[in-house]
Amino acid sequence: xDRRDFLAAAGRAGALLLAGSGALARPAGAADDPILAGRxxxxxxxxxxxxxxxxxxxxxxxxMTYFDRAITPNEAFFVRYHIFxxxxxxxxxTWRLKVHGRVDHPLELSxxxxxxxxxxxxxxxxxxxxxxxxxxxxxxxxxxxxxxxxMGNAEWVGARLRDVLALAGxxxxxxxxxxxxxDKPAFPTVPDFVKSLDLARITEDPDVIVAxxxxxxxxxxxxxxxxxxxxxGWYATYWVKNLSEIEVVDSVFEKFWMKPAYxxxxxxxxxxxxxxxxxxxxxxxxxxxxxxxxxPAAGTRLQVxxxxxxxxxxxxxxxxxxxxxxxxxRGATWYRAQLGADLGRYSFREWEAIWTPQRAGNQRLxxxxxxxxxxxxxxxxxxxxxxxxxxxxxxxxxQVD
Amino acid sequence: xxxxxxxLLVVLLVATASAQEKRITxxxxxxxxxxxxxxxxxxxxxxxxFCHSTDYIVMQPRGDAKQWEGVVxxxxxxxxxxxxDADAKTITDYLARAYGPAR
Numbered sequence: 001x002d003r004r005d006f007l008a009a010a011g012r013a014g015a016l017l018l019a020g021s022g023a024l025a026r027p028a029g030a031a032d033d034p035i036l037a038g039r040x041x042x043x044x045x046x047x048x049x050x051x052x053x054x055x056x057x058x059x060x061x062x063x064m065t066y067f068d069r070a071i072t073p074n075e076a077f078f079v080r081y082h083i084f085x086x087x088x089x090x091x092x093x094t095w096r097l098k099v100h101g102r103v104d105h106p107l108e109l110s111x112x113x114x115x116x117x118x119x120x121x122x123x124x125x126x127x128x129x130x131x132x133x134x135x136x137x138x139x140x141x142x143x144x145x146x147x148x149x150x151m152g153n154a155e156w157v158g159a160r161l162r163d164v165l166a167l168a169g170x171x172x173x174x175x176x177x178x179x180x181x182x183d184k185p186a187f188p189t190v191p192d193f194v195k196s197l198d199l200a201r202i203t204e205d206p207d208v209i210v211a212x213x214x215x216x217x218x219x220x221x222x223x224x225x226x227x228x229x230x231x232x233g234w235y236a237t238y239w240v241k242n243l244s245e246i247e248v249v250d251s252v253f254e255k256f257w258m259k260p261a262y263x264x265x266x267x268x269x270x271x272x273x274x275x276x277x278x279x280x281x282x283x284x285x286x287x288x289x290x291x292x293x294x295x296p297a298a299g300t301r302l303q304v305x306x307x308x309x310x311x312x313x314x315x316x317x318x319x320x321x322x323x324x325x326x327x328x329x330r331g332a333t334w335y336r337a338q339l340g341a342d343l344g345r346y347s348f349r350e351w352e353a354i355w356t357p358q359r360a361g362n363q364r365l366x367x368x369x370x371x372x373x374x375x376x377x378x379x380x381x382x383x384x385x386x387x388x389x390x391x392x393x394x395x396x397x398x399q400v401d
Numbered sequence: 402x403x404x405x406x407x408x409l410l411v412v413l414l415v416a417t418a419s420a421q422e423k424r425i426t427x428x429x430x431x432x433x434x435x436x437x438x439x440x441x442x443x444x445x446x447x448x449x450x451f452c453h454s455t456d457y458i459v460m461q462p463r464g465d466a467k468q469w470e471g472v473v474x475x476x477x478x479x480x481x482x483x484x485x486d487a488d489a490k491t492i493t494d495y496l497a498r499a500y501g502p503a504r
Contacts, residue, residue, distance in 0.1 A: 039460075040433050045425035055430045056454040084453065089424040140462035142472065186452060189481020221425045256479070 006326060006335040007307070007354040033298070035135035036061075036147045046220040048075040053144055057081035057183070058222060062149035068294035068311040070343055070350045071124075072152035074215050079222045080129050080150060080236065082193045082257065087182035087242045090226055097164075097210070097227065101177075101247035104169030111226055114212055117167070118159035123207045125232035125346035126153045126315045127239055130262060130284050134387030139275055141387040148292060148394075153315070153348035156230045158211035162203045165248065174199060174248045179229055182242040191256035195238050196249070197231065207232045207346065210243060232346035233318030235284050235388075237262050258283055263386070270389045271382035278385070286317035288391035289377055291324055291351075291369035300398045307356045310337070313348040314369035320345035326353055327366040331379060331393065334368070345372075357400040366395045430454040441495025448484050448492060449476075458500065466497035 041049040044060060053059035060079040066072055092111045099107040109117070129150035134143055144150075165177065178196045185192055202208050211230045212218070219225040224241030231238040237257070264270040265278035270288075272278050291314035302308050314321045320342075325334035340350030349369075357363060368377040381392040434456030436442045449455050461472075470493045476482040477489060484492070 038433070040431060042428065042431060044428065052431055052433060052456065053460065054454055054456045055428070055434060058427065086427075088427060089422065091422040093421045142461055142464075142468070145460040145462070187481055187483075189483075190452065191480070218423070221423055225423055 005328060005356045005358050007356070033147060035145060044079070044222060046075060047077075047079070047222065048073075050076065050078070051147070051149060053146065057084040057086055059144060060222075061147060062152060064147075064149060064292065064294050065297065066149075066294070067151075067292050067313050067348075070153060070313060070340060070348045071215060072154060072348075074154070074217055074220050074223065077127075077152040077154065077214075077220070077223050078129070078150050080144070081183055081222075081241075083183050083185045083190060085184065085186060087221065090182065090221070090242065092226060095226055095244070097243060098245045099164060099168045099248075100245075102171040102174040102250050103165075103248050104171060105167070107164070107168050109164070111212060114159050114210060114227065118163045120157055121160045121206065121209050122155065122157050123209060123230060123232055123346060124153065124155045124343040125207070125230060126151060126287070126348055127230075127236045128152075128287055128290075128315075130235040130237050130388045131386070133390040136381070136390065137383060137387045138381070139383075141385055143387050150236075153313070154214045155216070155343075156209060156211040157213035158209040158227065158230065160206055161208045161210055161229070162206065164210060164246070165199075165202065168248070170199065170248055171250075173250050175251055176249050176253050177202060178247045178249055178253050179238075179240040179243060180245040180247075181224070181228075181240050182244050193240075193257050194253070194255055195240055196253035196258055197238060199248075201231075205232075233286055233316075235262075235287055237284065262388075264388055265384050269382055271384050274383040276385075284388055287315070288389050289316040289321075289369050289371050289375045290314065290391050290394070291321075291367045291377065292394050293326075293365055293367050293396040296365075296396065296398050298396050298398070302357050302398055302400045304357050304360050304400055307354045309352060310355045310365060311350070311352045312367060313350055314367075315346075315348050316369070316371040316375065318346050319371040319373045319375065321349040321369050322372050323370040324349070324351040325368050325370075326355070328355065328357075328363060330364060331366055337367075360400050362397060363400050364395050364397050366393050368393045431456065434459050437499045439495060439499050441491045442499065444488055445492045445495050448482070448488055452476075452480070452482060458496065461500070463500050463503050464497075465502050466493060469493050469496035469500070472496070 042052045050060035062078045066076045096108040132150035135145035176196045180194045212227045228241045263281035266280040293312045295311040324337040337351040337353040370376045377393045
């Protein structure tokens with residue numbers, strides 16, 4: 001029987017054949033999400049209620065309800081630090097961004113310098129933790145057991161990193177730049193959080209910036225005040241917060257947080273057989289395609305025959321999202337959702353549809369996105385030992401009465 | 402009373418900082434991260450929370466002695482945690498019991 005149960009919100013109708021799918025055991029609401037269950041909501045300075053992952057160093061997760069829109073509010077933006085203590089006060093009168101190493105003119109830039117000596121650049125870009133959704137890996141892996149909220153999308157304004165390096169004058173033979181923030185380990189034996197990028201990654205991409213503005217405001221302290229690195233399309237591990245020092249170096253930097261941490265298997269998918277160890281690894285880099293359903297929330301009760309809005313976001317590593325599809329029959333048939341405004345290829349892309357449930361019982365909505373180079377999400381999850389790059393088709397279970 | 406006051410304090414601290422300065426106060430470790438009481442939990446709580454809150458432990462997948470020995474060894478060898486061999490064994494034994502494989 002033909003059923004017209006999905007409707008693009010703007011009026012584009014689409015027919016969907018509902019395959020007879022079996023009823024689910026039970027809807028998985030947020031309360032009985034196996035990863036988030038029991039985790040308290042906490043309120044940190046400049047932040048709203050977020051899901052606690054760890055208190056010290058602070059790691060806070062954004063509830064899924066915030067992902068029904070393209071821009072994540074600053075107060076709801078997730079927090080992830082690696083070492084403690086983290087900075088709790090910054091005085092712009094004394095803060096300086098030091099640029100040194102293999103350069104002709106070492107710099108100590110004030111905030112005023114950053115804002116006035118370089119043409120401001122603007123980019124809307126997704127910041128996603130490498131280990132977002134790690135808690136959902138099977139077999140399970142050690143590390144921060146994030147649900148799906150270690151991600152956010154904001155409009156960032158700052159100085160182009162390549163302009164900053166040009167002012168400093170990178171010397172011949174330099175290979176990488178390293179980035180250090182104000183978070184410092186309590187013991188000298190704990191590796192300081194320092195990351196590196198190839199100079200080519202910086203000079204070829206005008207959207208790599210030192211951001212001092214997030215959604216029109218100064219950055220919250222816990223999201224990197226007064227300035228953080230923005231590396232659009234790449235995982236958040238490179239987006240060094242509370243940035244204080246850039247060093248240009250003439251060899252590949254391989255301290256702890258670049259090696260052995262934050263590495264993926266050197267295979268085309270970045271994945272290996274579950275439970276095995278990779279033969280070779282490379283630093284994690286570009287993000288995979290993902291999409292999420294924020295509305296309806298898991299466990300929502302809907303009614304047969306009553307149209308219900310379905311909303312969420314999709315993103316990738318910078319090719320740009322071109323299509324988002326929904327299924328209500330376990331992936332047998334897919335319907336194209338209506339895409340929202342295009343805020344740029346690095347941004348969350350809003351999407352929406354209207355779903356009219358045709359039968360009662362437990363039902364599952366599934367979502368997958370495609371990008372401009374044909375990448376999408378798989379029916380089965382890929383695996384790697386650090387719990388990175390998750391991009392399986394996402395789903396939400398609801399109860400229809 | 403504690404929560405509204407703490408919230409007010411945070412707002413005041415952020416608001417009264419000069420235009421040039423931002424200052425925040427972080428909340429203490431959350432009771433969610435407290436370890437299950439059992440022989441060895443005191444040593445484990447004391448030694449581990451020296452560097453991080455113990456929700457780092459509570460959130461991990463349950464695992465056998467091999468998993469927890471690997472974790473404790475990593476903290477000592479990679480992060481330089483100043484833990485004696487005796488305490489390392491106490492911690493590993495405790496974690497393998499209190500956070501061992503799900504039965």
